[in-house]
Amino acid sequence: MSAKPCVITLVLAAGDSIRFGADKRQTKIGRDGLLHLTVKKYLDCCEHIVVALKKSDQNKLIQLLPQGLKLREQNRLHYYFVRNASHGMGVSLAEGVTYIKQHFSADAILIALGDMPGVKNCTIKQLIGTDIKPDSIIGPVIINQQRIGHPVLFGRNHIHALQALHGDIGARHIIKKNKDEVIRIEVDDIGIYADIDTPQDILDHKTHAKKWTL
Secondary structure (H helix, E strand, O other), rough: OOOOOOEEEEEEEEOOOOOOOOHHHEEOOEEEEHHHHHHHHHHOOOOOOEEEHHHHHHOOOOHHHHHHHHHHHHHOOEEEEEHHHHHHHEEEEHHHHHHHHHHHHOOOEEEEEEEEOOOOOOHHHHHHHHOOOOOOOEEEEEOOOOOOOOOEEEEHHHHHHHHOOOOOOHHHHHHHHHHHHHHEEEEOOOHOOOOOOOOHHHHHHHHHHHOOOO
C-alpha cells in the first residue's frame, strides 16, 4: 500500500479588507471570528495548516485565532507573516508556498482563502482524498458547472510556479496554463464560490449557514 500523500493547507489571510471597511477576519459569525471559523474548519479535515498573516498581526494572534497557541504547540497550526502583503495576494501566496517548501516535504498544497468559511467539510475531504499526482491541479465545481471554486489543490510540480507569483496575480493563470492536468470535482456546495468581502456577505452567510455546515 502506498503512503498517504502529505498535503499542507495554506490559508491566505493577509489582505486589507478594503471593501469590508474594517478587519473582517475578526468579525463574529456566531461565537467565532471569521478567520478562526475558517481555520477551525480546515483543522477538522487536514493535518497541517499554514496561515499567511500580515506582519502587523504578530501582536493580535489571540484575537485572530483564540485557540491558535495551543494548536501551534501540537505542531498542527503554523503562522507565516508576509513581508510585503500590501503588494497583493500573489505575494502572500508565493511567500506562503516558500515557507511550506522550507518546512515540509509536501506532495501537494491545498490553497484556501481565509474569508471563505462556508466551504463544507466534505468538500475539503473530497479534494484531499482524490488520487494526487505531482502534476495534479484539483478544484471543486458545482454540479453541471465548469468554474472552479475554492480551495484548490496543487501537486508538488507546481510549487515553483506558485513561488513565482507576484502582485495581485493569483493561481488562476497556473490553472489556465495547465488546463489538461486540472481535475474538476463536482460538489453540492455553494460555499466554494462564497467569499466574504462586505458586511452584506456576512448576513448572507448567516442566512445560508445551515446549508454550508457539513
